[in-house]
Amino acid sequence: CFGNARLHKEGMIETIGKLTYRNKTILAPMVQVGTLPMRLLALDYGADIVYCEELIDMLMLKCKRVINKILDTVDYITPGERVIFRTCDREKDHVVFQMGSSDADRALAVGKLVENDVAGIDVNMGCPKEFSTKGGMGAALLSQPEKIELLEETVNLVKRIERTGVAAIAVHGRTKEERPQHPVHCDIIRAISEAVSIPIIASGGSYNYIKEHSGIETFRQTTSASSVMVARAAMWNPSIFSKDGTVSLEKVMQEYIKYAVKFDNHYASTKYTLCMMLRGQVETPRGKKLCAALSNLEICSEAFEMKSFYEEIATLLETKKASLGVTEKELDDHVEDPDVIQSAVRFIRREYQANITPKSCLHEWCIKNHLQPTYETVHRPRDRLFCSTVTVANQKYRSSIWDKSKKLAEQAAAIVCLRALDIPEGKLSEEGNTLVHKRKREDKEILNNTENGDCLPAEASHKKLHFSQDVSDTDAFLAS
Numbered sequence: 001c002f003g004n005a006r007l008h009k010e011g012m013i014e015t016i017g018k019l020t021y022r023n024k025t026i027l028a029p030m031v032q033v034g035t036l037p038m039r040l041l042a043l044d045y046g047a048d049i050v051y052c053e054e055l056i057d058m059l060m061l062k063c064k065r066v067i068n069k070i071l072d073t074v075d076y077i078t079p080g081e082r083v084i085f086r087t088c089d090r091e092k093d094h095v096v097f098q099m100g101s102s103d104a105d106r107a108l109a110v111g112k113l114v115e116n117d118v119a120g121i122d123v124n125m126g127c128p129k130e131f132s133t134k135g136g137m138g139a140a141l142l143s144q145p146e147k148i149e150l151l152e153e154t155v156n157l158v159k160r161i162e163r164t165g166v167a168a169i170a171v172h173g174r175t176k177e178e179r180p181q182h183p184v185h186c187d188i189i190r191a192i193s194e195a196v197s198i199p200i201i202a203s204g205g206s207y208n209y210i211k212e213h214s215g216i217e218t219f220r221q222t223t224s225a226s227s228v229m230v231a232r233a234a235m236w237n238p239s240i241f242s243k244d245g246t247v248s249l250e251k252v253m254q255e256y257i258k259y260a261v262k263f264d265n266h267y268a269s270t271k272y273t274l275c276m277m278l279r280g281q282v283e284t285p286r287g288k289k290l291c292a293a294l295s296n297l298e299i300c301s302e303a304f305e306m307k308s309f310y311e312e313i314a315t316l317l318e319t320k321k322a323s324l325g326v327t328e329k330e331l332d333d334h335v336e337d338p339d340v341i342q343s344a345v346r347f348i349r350r351e352y353q354a355n356i357t358p359k360s361c362l363h364e365w366c367i368k369n370h371l372q373p374t375y376e377t378v379h380r381p382r383d384r385l386f387c388s389t390v391t392v393a394n395q396k397y398r399s400s401i402w403d404k405s406k407k408l409a410e411q412a413a414a415i416v417c418l419r420a421l422d423i424p425e426g427k428l429s430e431e432g433n434t435l436v437h438k439r440k441r442e443d444k445e446i447l448n449n450t451e452n453g454d455c456l457p458a459e460a461s462h463k464k465l466h467f468s469q470d471v472s473d474t475d476a477f478l479a480s
């Protein structure tokens with residue numbers, strides 16, 4: 001069995017800590033899923049504590065802390081302006097930051113970096129996946145005595161961890177070799193619970209116990225644990241935390257999307273989480289539209305009929321931006337370049353044939369002409385928009401309209417190039433368009449690793465989602 005050690009703030013700053021881990025229901029750490037929208041939704045439905053997805057220490061140490069006045073959030077962003085961790089006041093007393101680390105100094109440095117923005121800090125010692133263990137993180141920590149004082153027996157190990165002063169230990173009741181669909185070892189969690197005096201948080205009950213809210217308590221009693229942490233059952237429907245019974249998935253998804261839009265959640269995380277909620281339904285027309293979406297706007301407009309909500313929030317954010325005195329002119333810090341062919345275009349998915357994108361058209365044309373298109377994208381941090389320049393045969397092309405995602409910006413650049421070269425771009429309105437392209441979305445490359453789905457560190461996670469037919473069910477996904 002393996003677990004997560006929690007270095008509670010109390011342990012680090014004696015007078016501030018308020019969070020305790022007794023008698024709590026907890027949203028478990030889940031890569032891609034446990035971003036701000038899911039955490040807020042879980043709190044709305046009654047979770048007491050919410051964990052972020054595992055974030056790797058080295059990546060966090062590259063981040064700077066930024067107050068985002070437009071979203072009212074605190075963001076930790078990489079030098080490349082990627083948001084790695086976003087949090088807000090509402091969750092401040094409830095959110096536990098989970099890190100992946102194999103080095104005490106780095107772990108401490110990350111702890112110091114985030115300690116004033118979170119309620120607790122968790123070191124992941126549970127992830128059995130290779131990407132984690134080969135870096136000496138996750139479950140690898142369990143076999144490095146010098147790092148966590150391993151003893152032969154799990155109970156003795158937990159006792160020794162307890163003596164380090166951690167506030168609580170979460171135990172996922174499975175061995176390193178077992179997979180999430182194997183029965184959870186309640187007896188082992190119980191033995192651990194009885195052996196130590198700090199709170200034990202039982203994890204691993206989604207598959208066998210937590211079909212509805214009452215299952216959380218059954219799992220707690222069966223394991224004699226202080227608290228229960230829920231991962232998959234909450235991912236499938238976060239209203240599992242509600243004492244009033246579960247809410248329809250349709251409503252839950254809408255609520256989730258609202259948070260995702262309000263807090264500008266990365267669309268890949270939004271899409272992944274919604275696909276996990278849809279489970280067996282990703283092959284339905286809506287599931288397919290969701291999988292094809294390349295932005296939160298597309299998720300709202302194509303798959304959920306929530307375009308007007310998206311637009312309303314976008315307008316609000318624009319107004320806020322303006323009231324903060326940030327003008328469009330100030331924002332447009334992208335250098336004008338006379339050598340670049342520019343025009344004001346935007347890629348609108350529904351205007352194109354299902355399997356065709358401007359990028360794929362350009363790619364195909366380039367292959368035929370023995371050319372190689374190269375894309376360079378810049379991100380404007382203040383409004384989080386992207387602008388891409390494509391170079392073909394030493395000529396640069398770009399759209400003057402900045403877009404919501406790198407992918408959309410690249411498509412727009414491809415459109416400018418195709419139009420300048422008078423090449424069909426795959427639009428439905430193009431007469432006699434007979435181009436047939438295999439759908440070849442960058443997303444598919446990004447999302448193409450089912451193996452890591454049950455515990456994937458954030459650095460890799462945006463590159464490893466996959467929603468193909470064979471991953472239409474979470475259980476299959478986790479089992480792979």
Ligand SMILES: Cc1cc2nc3c(=O)[nH]c(=O)nc-3n(C[C@H](O)[C@H](O)[C@H](O)COP(=O)(O)O)c2cc1C
Pocket residue numbers: 004028029030031032033053054098124126127172180203204205206207229230231232233235453454455456478
């Ligand atoms: C999509 C997904 C991502 C996960 N990511 C993490 C993670 O980042 N850190 C971690 O410690 N465990 C992670 N886990 C493991 C869960 O926190 C939990 O221990 C496991 O799923 C068993 O609990 P359950 O039966 O309630 O699902 C992940 C699980 C899932 C399903």
